[in-house]
Amino acid sequence: MKKEERLVTQITPKSEDFSRWYVDVIRRAELADYAPMKGMMVIRPYGYAIWENIQQLLDRRIKASGHVNAYFPLFIPESFLKKEMEHLKGFAPEVAWVTHGGQEELEERLAVRPTSEAIIGAMYSKWIQSWRDLPILINQWANVVRWEKVTRPFLRTTEFLWQEGHTAHATEEEAREETLKILNLYREFIETELAIPVVVGKKTSREKFAGALETYSVEALMSDGRALQMGTSHHLGQHFSRVFNIRFEDSNQNLQYVWQTSWGVSTRLIGAIIMSHGDDSGLRLPPHIAPIQVIIVPISIGRWKETVLPVAVDLERRLMAAKIRVKLDSREEYTPGWKFAEYEMRGVPLRLEIGPKDINQQQVVLVRRDNGEKLTTSMDNLEGKITNLLEEIQKNMFNQALEFQRRNTHDVDNYEDFKKIIEDRRGFIRAWWCGQETCEESIKEETAATIRVIPLEKVKEGKGNCVYCGQLASEYVYFARAY
């Protein structure tokens, strides 16, 4: 959209200042607001509705793959957290502690969970005795607290909402299979429902979760060229089962430690939706998760209340019956033009305009948020047409994002190009890496880019020279500056 045509003027243009644009969108679209405590935000109804849709669509998948939901305590005794040292070290700097109960000082401090491996591990040791008790496939929807130094709405807040899955298995193979199964579930969910293309793969040991054997992640490229980790799936090995003593007797009467996994996605996904799809006019929401999929704006001219409004009400009823999330904005105090701009900013995928002219012709005007296309269509089988159109918008948004990701993924074979691209254009950079942490570290220091993933699906076969040290390398990996 050209500058002079911009109707949404309360938002800083994306090209001018991405960070301000991001915060403007969040506040103007009323997704969230800053709370009076550092790093904390209130998720407002419109933003929470998006989260509820995300929850619903993901929860369905989690359950369909054999998991069940449960709820564990918010507090974790310090001694539990201390059992796995690597885990403790990873989280210690950002744990909030409860030291008093009312006036009385506690015997033992309680951590406000930064994640629940410890408390869940402690419970699993009580629940698991036999191979017949396995696998345990539990998920919980919860809030966690991490005292981060730098915060940003949805991307990194002191408290955030997420789901965390925690499973226990009899064998390592089974645990690894579960880890990858969830990784794929996340990929499919994010691409299908959030319309965000991702790359999936394994984290380097430097980037893996504190206490995990292996960490896998789902990464996406935001429209400013920086990468965002959208979800992680960890193969925990037996680290936690050994310290929490989670043992079972197998069918050969041998006592064994279980193999575990944990995995999660958070309200950060909302940040990813904003940054992947948003434009200068504000949000663009994929239809699958949009709280309002269709906004009906009656054109209020003359005796519109007697002529236009009843038809609009009827259309709303019809679309609702067809399970479309529709809203009719019949407020008199705002002009149609104002409403057009307002719902564009809020990212509503489809606008339905209906005025006196349309009623004479038995038609409506539909305007797509994804590409601005305006089409006139008859009212016959409008439910069916809109249902199809929403699906088309969903797919188109994914394709637009995929096209962006492709254009901003660069294969490089020398460090000079690497530095130049990271500096000028950002995006994903794919290059050979020798596997040494020193190269990874040096690249990070010199370019601020990190290895996002070692992709599961090989991009290139064979071997090449490490982009940093030049030694023979067998991993072709994704680099990017990340959030």
Place this chain on the structure above:
RNA sequence: CGGGGAGUGGCGCAGCCUGGUUAGCGCGCCUGCCUUGGGAGCAGGAGGUCGUCGGUUCAAAUCCGAUCUCCCCGACCA
């Protein structure tokens, strides 16, 4: 946590350097009239202990100190 910038009605800002009596402007909000196919117009009106705490002074939005919060750039994380 280091470097830079900023907090003034709901939002965006001016005023501060060079203290001075009723703290302005645009948008928004309220009332009325009139309008309504891309954020209408006119008239009237409400709303601010100038982030917070302390200090200097006859006098502080303005000067000094502390503190909190936000934004940007760097080291850690969903």
